[in-house]
Amino acid sequence: MKTEKLKLTHTNPHNIFIPNLVYKPFADKKMSRVKVELIFNNIKLDFYAAIKKDKISGDYKMMISKQKQKELGLSLGDEFEIQLFEDTSKYGVEMPEELEAVLMSDCDAYEIFESFTAGKKRSIIYGVIRYKTSQQKIDKSLIMCENLKRGNHEPIKMFKLE
Structure with a gap:
């Protein structure tokens, strides 16, 4: 399931508003997360996002970070292309291969991870993604697994050695 490519104008510094008619097929299927493709000035950015109904306009909205806006060079008033796709990923975000490999090698940590809510x-996945190198992702994944097994499930402390 996907939308047609749609041209929108960037009108809000924090959100992108999706017209009700465009998002209706997703809403009818109770989908609150989608894969997004944004294109501006021949730069394409793919990511996953939560979509919520805006109480004021009745349209749907998704947050867009300053970092993503900067990556695209997108400013208020700019027109961009957007296309939404059904989120078929297991976690609502791409799992880094380093984290997946560490979890697959540690059954106890994997079971604990799988017992958590989707959010x-x-x-945890975003916590690993933020590290730049593959080695850092592996190191932080190993620390996170040890902390899970110790019962330390606090996001702030999960990637730190204790």
């Missing part, structure tokens, strides 16, 4: 799993 908590995404938080």
Whole structure:
């Protein structure tokens, strides 16, 4: 399931508004997360996002970080292309291969990870994604697994040695 490519104008510094008619097929299927493709000035950015109904306009909205806006060079008033796709990923975000490999090698940590809510799993995944090198991702994944097994499930402390 996907939308047609749509041209929108960037009108809000924090959100992108999706017209009700465009998002309706997703809403009818109770989908609150989608894969997004944004294109501006021949730069393409793919990511996953939560979509919520805006109480004021009745349209749907998704947050867009300053970092993503900067990557695209997108400013208020700019027109960009967007296309939404059904989120078929297991976690609502791409799992880094380093984290997946570490979890697959540690059954106890994997079981604990899988027992968490979808949002908590995404938080852990984003916690690993933020590291730049593959080695850093592996190191932090190993620390996180040890902390999970010790019962330390606090996001702030999960990637630190204790």
